[in-house]
Amino acid sequence: xxxxxxxxxxxxxxxxxxxxxxxxxxxxxxxxxxxxxxxxxxxxxxxxxxxxxxxxxxxxxxxxxxxxxxxxxxxxxxxxxxxxxxxxxxxxxxxxxxxxxxxxxxxxxxxxxxxxxxxxxxxxxxxxxxxxxxxxxxxxxxxxxxxxxxxxxxxxxxxxxxxxxxxxxxxxxxxxxxxxxxxxxxxxxxxxxxxxxxxxxxxxxxxxxxxxxxxxxxxxxxxxxxxxxxxxxxxxxxxxxxxxxxxxxxxxxxxxxxxxxxxxxxxxxxxxxxxxxxxxxxxxxxxxxxxxxxxxxxxxxxxxxxxxxxxxxxxxxxxxxxxxxxxxxxxxxxxxxxxxxxxx
Numbered sequence: 001x002x003x004x005x006x007x008x009x010x011x012x013x014x015x016x017x018x019x020x021x022x023x024x025x026x027x028x029x030x031x032x033x034x035x036x037x038x039x040x041x042x043x044x045x046x047x048x049x050x051x052x053x054x055x056x057x058x059x060x061x062x063x064x065x066x067x068x069x070x071x072x073x074x075x076x077x078x079x080x081x082x083x084x085x086x087x088x089x090x091x092x093x094x095x096x097x098x099x100x101x102x103x104x105x106x107x108x109x110x111x112x113x114x115x116x117x118x119x120x121x122x123x124x125x126x127x128x129x130x131x132x133x134x135x136x137x138x139x140x141x142x143x144x145x146x147x148x149x150x151x152x153x154x155x156x157x158x159x160x161x162x163x164x165x166x167x168x169x170x171x172x173x174x175x176x177x178x179x180x181x182x183x184x185x186x187x188x189x190x191x192x193x194x195x196x197x198x199x200x201x202x203x204x205x206x207x208x209x210x211x212x213x214x215x216x217x218x219x220x221x222x223x224x225x226x227x228x229x230x231x232x233x234x235x236x237x238x239x240x241x242x243x244x245x246x247x248x249x250x251x252x253x254x255x256x257x258x259x260x261x262x263x264x265x266x267x268x269x270x271x272x273x274x275x276x277x278x279x280x281x282x283x284x285x286x287x288x289x290x291x292x293x294x295x296x297x298x299x300x301x302x303x304x305x306x307x308x309x310x311x312x313x314x315x316x317x318x319x320x321x322x323x324x325x326x327x328x329x330x331x332x333x334x335x336x337x338x339x340x341x342x343x344x
Contacts, residue, residue, distance in 0.1 A: 017043075017054040017196055020088040020117075022110065022133075023062040023078055026103045027094035029070040030182050031127045032060070035092055035189040038205055042193045045201050053197055061085050063109055071097045082113050087120035090192060095128035095148070095182060104136055111137040118175070121297040121307070123192060125177040127185040134176060135159040143173035146180045174292040186210065195244060232273040234259055238266070239274075242282050246289055247309045252278050286310070287323045294332045301328050 019039060021032045039056060046053035060079045062068055067075030091114070096103050114137040118124060126134045128148040132155065134140050141161040146168050156164050165171050169184040177192075179185040186209065194202035238259060242250065255278070256266040270278045286308040293304045305316035321327045326334070 015054050016057050017090070018086075018088045019056065019058045020085060020091045021058070021060050022082075022091065022093050023060055023068040023076050024094060024096065024103050024107055024110075025069050026097050026100075027068065027070055027076075027130075028097055028128070028182065029072045029074055029076060031095040031130065031185060032076065032092060034182060034186060034209075035125075038186065038189045038209055039193065041208065042197050042201050042205050045204050046197045049201075053201075059085060059088075063107075082110060085113075088117055088122045089196075091117050091122050091124045092185075093124065093126040093130040093133050095130045095185075096132075100129040100132050100151070104132055107133065107136075114139060119297050121175065121293060121299055123175045123177070125179065125185065125188050125192070127179040127182060131155075131178045132158075134178070135162055139176055140173070140178075143176065144168075144171040145173070145176075145178045146171045147178065148180055174289075174296070232269055234261070235270055235273040238270070238278070239281065242278075242285055246282075246286050247307055249309065250282060283319060284323070287320060290316070290320060290328065291324070291331070294328055295335050304328065 019036075021036060023032065036058060039058065043053070043056040060076060061082050062078035063082055065078060065081065067077045069075060093114075110133060114124065114133065118137075118139055124134065124139070126132075129151050131140075131145055131147045132151075135145065135155070135158070140159065142163070144163045144165050145159075146165050147155050149166075152164065152166055155162075169180045170188060171178045177188045179188050190202050190206045193205055238255060241255070252266065253263045256263045259266070261269070267277055270276070270281065274281055276284070289308045290304050293299055293307060297304075299307070301317070302313045305311075305313045308316070310316035310319075317327050320331070324331055
């Protein structure tokens, strides 16, 4: 029997994290419902611990108001239309059952919406053959991606500009995540939960949704520009901490104490492992993240600076120009002409 499921949604407001789950026909319900439940558990855990954590507003979006059919035989009812949804913080694209081409042909209206979300700074996660939606939108051109193993050959033929990483279950290219399976999508979700709610909440959710011991997300995903290929595990943990908390006011002396090191020892070990100092490494990561935001979003320069850890826009601009030889505004003007344009 076919039933309709319409989960309650929170009302978005200041400090609210906005999640969107795109619904299409021929989708696997688990690819939407599992991360949905994980995020709700994270928000409940954070609230129960008295944290000043963001609230959660979740929308299930489709092209129209009709329930969407799934492999499970359950109709998932959208809470809003794509055309009515504003900018989101995180967007999930579902896995598609069997040949995804018919769904892709019926989902053309979704593509400019995805590009708009990307330009406004959303993190977008696709799973399995649902990653084809990202490729159709042009968001994977020149970037690393993966998909379900059964679809590797067709994906490679259809999207020759995408760097298909067959040996990885997860790829991350800036704010775009591809997961080869629903299990891999759960790992991406834990990673995103940690970014917004912290490690303690993410660990709690992971333990409750997965009994087995899992490898850390960072150990088996492909990340463009990865520089963790050395043997000093303490330095690797510090690098990962920096990457996760680019927008936090990290002090090197406090970070050294947290890992049981003196600042001098941290600096020496970091330079031995990476060829650069901790502060130089942090600044380099922040500039790399800023470049991604300037290239692909409509955020103001002040908003970009804040997202990568700089409260002073002028200081950020000086550091950016020192690294790139041009200021952030000129950099954006130069590269945006090469970035895709929104379809009318």
